[in-house]
Amino acid sequence: MRVPMTEYLVIDLDSERWVCRVCAHDLGSAHDNYKPGTLVYDRDPREIHQSIIDPERYEYTFSPDPTYCRILEYYCPGCGTQIEVEYLPPGHPPTVDLLIDVPALRAQWEERGVDAEEVHNYGPGDDAQQQTAALKAIGHVR
């Protein structure tokens, strides 16, 4: 069974591997963090949050200061999907953000007795249900 753990990551309980939800690329052991299986890029934050007032004349411009802030972009090596983004000071070790107890996850789903992907949802509310269904119909939500 595949358990959706983030928008772009599932844990395959059979293989105990992280797998890309978009292209099924193998991203490494589910007993570790998924990041070692990704490609990473150190993005200058000014390229994303572009200045609104003139950076030639002002210190504070709506753009982060690249000497304070970097944006680490994590890509799936299979399809190039940007599966996570992390804002860090330059040189700061990337965060180990998810470490899942795989046997406990398996036990949890065995007890539930349903397929994790089939029952996955984004939460309650008529608007959530309707919008998710509409987007699923056009293939825009997994």
Added chain:
Amino acid sequence: MTAVHENPSRVLTPQEQEWVDKFMDETTLFLGPDPEIMRDHGIAPRSDHEELAIAAGVDRLEVERIRKRIAGALDEGYEMCEAQGAAPGAKWGDLTTAIYTGSGDVSYLSCHGVIAFSAILHHPIRYIMKYWKDEPTVGINPGDGFIHNDARFGNVHNTDQSMIMPVMRDGQIIAWVAATIHEGENGACEPGGMPSGSETPFDDGLRMSPFKIVEGGELRRDLLTFLQHSVRDPKLQLADLKVKITAVRKIMERVDAVIDEVGVDTFVAALRTTVEDVEVEVRRRISELPDGTYRFDQFMDSTLKENILIKFACKITVKGDEMIVDLRGTGPEILNRAINSPLCSVKSMFMQAILAFWWPDLPRCTSAMSCIEIISDEGTWADASYDAPMGQSLQASFRGFSAFQALYSRMSFSTPHKYSNVVANWFNQINTFLWGGVTQHGDMVGNLCADLNGMPGGAKPFRDGEDAVSPLFCAMADTAEQEVMEEEVPFMQLVSKRLVRDNMGFGKFNGGMGYEMIVAAEGTPQWGFMTVTSGAKFSSIYGMYGGYGCGTYPLAMVKGTNVYEHIRRDPSKFDLSIEKVMNERPFEDGRYSTYHMGLQFDIAKDGELYMISQGAGGGYGDPLERLAESVVRDAELGRITQKVAEEIFGVRYDPTNFRLDAEGTEAARQAAREARLRRGKPFAEFCEEFVTPEPPESLHYYGSWGSETEDITATVFTIDGPERVSAPLAELPIVMIPDRREVRIAELEARVLELEATHGIEVKRLA
């Protein structure tokens, strides 16, 4: 010669211990915040009365009926405060009413208002019960009311003032009722109650420990006068005390009617059962989450006086029905800056996330967090000691909210039954103007604009976040009518609620957008503005699952000119935006500058412009997955520029008619993905190049560097200037940052000497 007397230690007898305890009780010089009370967010053990009442049998339907009636009473009290309160915060809904068990656990909170209070107001009640109940000079009697504001005794922050009254039967306290309002002005070193400039705890304004201000139903005029004398707005102090007393009494009337109807024991059992039921349910809900560890660290870029980087570390471990929150690695407190928060205030914002974004269906009570273990070492900026200033404690506590909000979406993503939607981070800064001075009516005032309530929402996996929707701490707070405020204060918002282009967290679904505000005072003998937030160099919220966070936000100013005069001469100049004013500089004689968002109270001359922007909500998902039609629509509406549409979203369209170029977009997105695969480096190789053993030398960094160390890195200031140290928190020297003006003067003096040497100028100076 020194005589040595052997005094072998021995265990005291019970009698001796009693004498020692009695002596200590009678001779304690100062009853400050009690760590035993303040470190504990658990619910109290069942009292004897509760034990008996519950043992007699609990009818669940009766409990639910009582709870509903109490909820109605609390909402009525809430509406009274909102309708009658004098504080701007009250008018916008920044308040709460609540009922507590006899031991002080919040059993139910009003449906509107600030949920965070459900994690905090048991502290002052526990204090009152421990120290004042049996104190002959105080005591607790029917009709009494206690007030407090100091967060060291349990509060969200020091602008909030409470009115806490006991519900008594036969001389016994069976419950408490309270109303708490964000009053704003509190006599701090700057107007408005949230000073960014406080450098000692004594700059933070009123330091009210819980004390009795209503005695036997009468407001103590002597104490009221003392409080009025201690703040800038004595009328506000009086008016809202009366409002809170009236609201609490109204709630108590309703509660009395319930008690008369169902009996004391049933009522007591209903309050306690609610608290206990919620704790059981919370454990069950924790057990639904996947076991594992989840980490979300944040970095703040400012002390509100100078730029630094300080970490807020948060790791949550889930195992079965247990949850442990570990804040170790968080940066140290800075003993002369306002950003520090007591742990209880940070916990209150954990609770805000839990009851607003994790499990909003639960009754709002203390036990929604009581079974969650929280590990934190005192002495960090998120767990500050008694001696640290806390004027702008929201800087730390709001990051506690963001950590919990972000982590829950990760923890709960796989669960088949959710209690709330998956959502990216809400904006978490109070980007608004605080103000103070003399109004056009001659009154001395100090408070803030409601724009703090215009925080944009985070994106969800199926829709964009809402623009400027509500503050993270109060879902139903209002951004108010600026025109109404302008009748009371001598400044105008020349631009109000105008969206700033490209100001959103980009993603498959975008975070909500924020708007800009431009203010200028006129016709006042004395007026000033201040801003109290961070995030001008390092984004203050981040995106989710490939979505980006918010940008950064400057304070922009045009000083030395009166724009009202310019506009009167040439009305065409009344076309303002931060972008236009700062880039085109339409007021020739003005001095244009930017600043980080920590502006201490700044005297505003007539017509000088102060300009800020609300932030943005976090984006969700890969921006290349956003529907191309949505991107073009955003561009057509002016929400994003063509540059952003092309570079961030990979969308191509004709800018003359906004017709989507579907093929061009497909090709551009394919190219963008291929470019990622080319520039992205394998993680291990990337870390080898990117990760450094310590922060860049130029950064004043505070917190653990990475999560694999117990050491905290900090820049301390010695006789030889700044020096980086790294040690366990307990071994770190006190961190105090030198006055930035002195630093600047020293830099300029050094430059003068350098220039004198360069040009051979000899100057005789006396030391």
